[in-house]
Amino acid sequence: MRHLVVFTHPAANLKVPSNETRIIRAHKLSERVDQLENHFNNDILTLRQMHGLEGIMKKEHTPLIPNIAGRTGIEASHLSSGTMCMNCKQLGMIRYNGWWRCLNCGKRARYAHEYALRDHFLLIGDTISTSSAMWWLGIESGSSTRKVLGATSGVQILGKLKHGENLYSLNYKHNTHYEYLEEFF
Ligand SMILES: [Zn+2]
Incomplete structure (x- = not known):
């Protein structure tokens, strides 16, 4: 599993070391997803399993109450x-x-x-x-x-x-x- 932090606000003041690829701005997202797809080209889950997982995630989602x-x-x-x-x-x-x-x-x-x-x-x-x-x-x-x-x-x-x-x-x-x-x- 890879983590990706995406800043969506255009004015966010972002100072990231040049070798840090896990923190990006929103306009780089599709390019980065393409790169990841090319990197991980073995399918681990079938499409059906992915749909199942999607359903579970939506069902289990709870709103964040930060406290x-x-x-x-x-x-x-x-x-x-x-x-x-x-x-x-x-x-x-x-x-x-x-x-x-x-x-x-x-x-x-x-x-x-x-x-x-x-x-x-x-x-x-x-x-x-x-x-x-x-x-x-x-x-x-x-x-x-x-x-x-x-x-x-x-x-x-x-x-x-x-x-x-x-x-x-x-x-x-x-x-x-x-x-x-x-x-x-
Ligand atoms: Zn005032």
């Missing part, structure tokens, strides 16, 4: 919470009259919480309680937090926790919900 904080041993409480201003990249926008306002640059935004919730999905996990969301988004009232979460696409109520607060699921996909992160690289 970066947990995997790296970082506790959620050690992360900086708050809603980020996408204009000046400062955390700590405040919620006022259905809008977010940045105390640093003064910019107003309607949907700044959506990025924070997507970040939560990546860093901490795919569920969030009302009180965790208050802390993560930096909203002081529980009812405003429930209102925000209730109106956000990709967020659904899963049920109630023992002490009565809501538990929500966050449903995001890596290939459609994370383009905003490119601004940070």
Whole structure:
């Protein structure tokens, strides 16, 4: 089995040693696959077996829930919470009259919480309680937090926790919900 890392973003800053052939840019992919096909010209699986394998892989596929904080041993409480201003990249926008306002640059935004919730999905996990969301988004009232979460696409109520607060699921996909992160690289 050979591994191949393919960078698809044209602006990705890639510095790879010239003898490293396993890391390529997307426009080189078809050429590289041709080379590999020429190199491995003995068929190991029949076409039928390959179709079988394809079916198994599709069936067994599960969405990636990264939980970066947990995997790296970082506790959620050690992360900086708050809603980020996408204009000046400062955390700590405040919620006022259905809008977010940045105390640093003064910019107003309607949907700044959506990025924070997507970040939560990546860093901490795919569920969030009302009180965790208050802390993560930096909203002081529980009812405003429930209102925000209730109106956000990709967020659904899963049920109630023992002490009565809501538990929500966050449903995001890596290939459609994370383009905003490119601004940070
Ligand atoms: Zn700002």
